[in-house]
Amino acid sequence: MVCGEELIQSEECICLRCVYKLPRTHNFKYPDNAAEQLMAGRIPFERIASFCVYAKKGMLPPLIHQLKYHRHKEVGVLLGRIFGEDLLGSDFLKPIDAIVPVPLHPKKEKIRGFNQAEMIARGLSEVTSLPLLLGVLIRAVFNPTQTKRTKTQRWENVKHIFRVNDPDAFADKHLLLVDDVITTGSTIEACGVALQQCHRLKISVATLGEVF
Ligand SMILES: [Zn+2]
Numbered sequence: 585m586v587c588g589e590e591l592i593q594s595e596e597c598i599c600l601r602c603v604y605k606l607p608r609t610h611n612f613k614y615p616d617n618a619a620e621q622l623m624a625g626r627i628p629f630e631r632i633a634s635f636c637v638y639a640k641k642g643m644l645p646p647l648i649h650q651l652k653y654h655r656h657k658e659v660g661v662l663l664g665r666i667f668g669e670d671l672l673g674s675d676f677l678k679p680i681d682a683i684v685p686v687p688l689h690p691k692k693e694k695i696r697g698f699n700q701a702e703m704i705a706r707g708l709s710e711v712t713s714l715p716l717l718l719g720v721l722i723r724a725v726f727n728p729t730q731t732k733r734t735k736t737q738r739w740e741n742v743k744h745i746f747r748v749n750d751p752d753a754f755a756d757k758h759l760l761l762v763d764d765v766i767t768t769g770s771t772i773e774a775c776g777v778a779l780q781q782c783h784r785l786k787i788s789v790a791t792l793g794e795v796f
Contacts, residue, residue: 585650585659586643597659598647603666607637607644609794612676619794622769627776630758631676631788635667638765638793648764648793652696657703660764663792664707671790672712679758680788682717683709686763686775687746689726704792705762714760720753721746721775738770746778754779758786765793 586602594600611617612633619632638644647663650656671677685701693699702718709716725745733741748754761775772789779785 585647585656597656597662602643605643606635606666607639607642608670609634609637610670611794612671612674612790618796619766619769619789619791622766622796623772623789626769626773627780627787629776629787629789630679632766632772632791633671633676633789634766634791634794635663635670636793638795644793648700651700651703652764655697657698657700660700660703660792661707661710664704664709664762665711666707667704667790667792668708668711671708676788677712679786680712680714680760681757682715683712683760683762684717684721684754686761686771687721687723689723689745691726692723701763704764708760708762708790717753717759720750721748721778723747735768735770738768739773742770742774743777744774746775748778748781751782754782754785756784757782758788761787761789763789763791765795766791767795 585597589599591599619634623632636644647659651659683705685705688699705716723745724747727741727745776787
């Protein structure tokens with residue numbers, strides 16, 4: 585899916601050579617990294633990590649495009665697994681209790697066929713053995729796409745769209761909130777606002793890409 589070379593038997597979607605060349609940030613090793621600085625003061629969080637840099641002409645955009653618009657959900661699972669392998673044994677991962685993908689609205693999920701963040705979360709869960717918690721954090725409002733919006737418009741668009749339908753299910757947990765790409769951070773912030781009603785909840789965040 586990156587270089588167009590034929591895959592060998594053990595490879596899936598992306599050849600091993602391209603996997604090694606992925607523009608990893610390794611920012612899970614660095615507290616106060618750029619993603620954490622972006623979210624500082626907006627919601628209470630523990631750590632934030634993004635797997636790769638999402639550069640316009642880089643390797644990640646075509647992969648995310650395959651995942652989101654060409655229904656290649658296996659790319660999400662695969663990238664989630666590779667990210668999970670990087671995170672294994674790290675201080676970033678150690679305190680996490682469970683993984684929660686940023687939800688899509690059910691209507692949107694039906695149109696796309698799956699939630700791309702959930703596919704990434706599945707890969708992470710497979711490798712780390714952390715449970716996936718689905719259906720507790722929900723997207724209650726069907727809203728239009730974010731891509732052509734300014735930072736303020738994005739926030740207006742998402743600030744009230746998430747709900748927690750069973751706050752006790754998340755009480756006393758340290759959750760890893762998973763999304764495909766972090767851009768302005770408005771989606772993560774909106775999830776964080778909804779999650780604040782859960783008693784003694786801690787939030788860390790993992791995304792495949794970062795754009796800033
Ligand atoms: Zn390749």
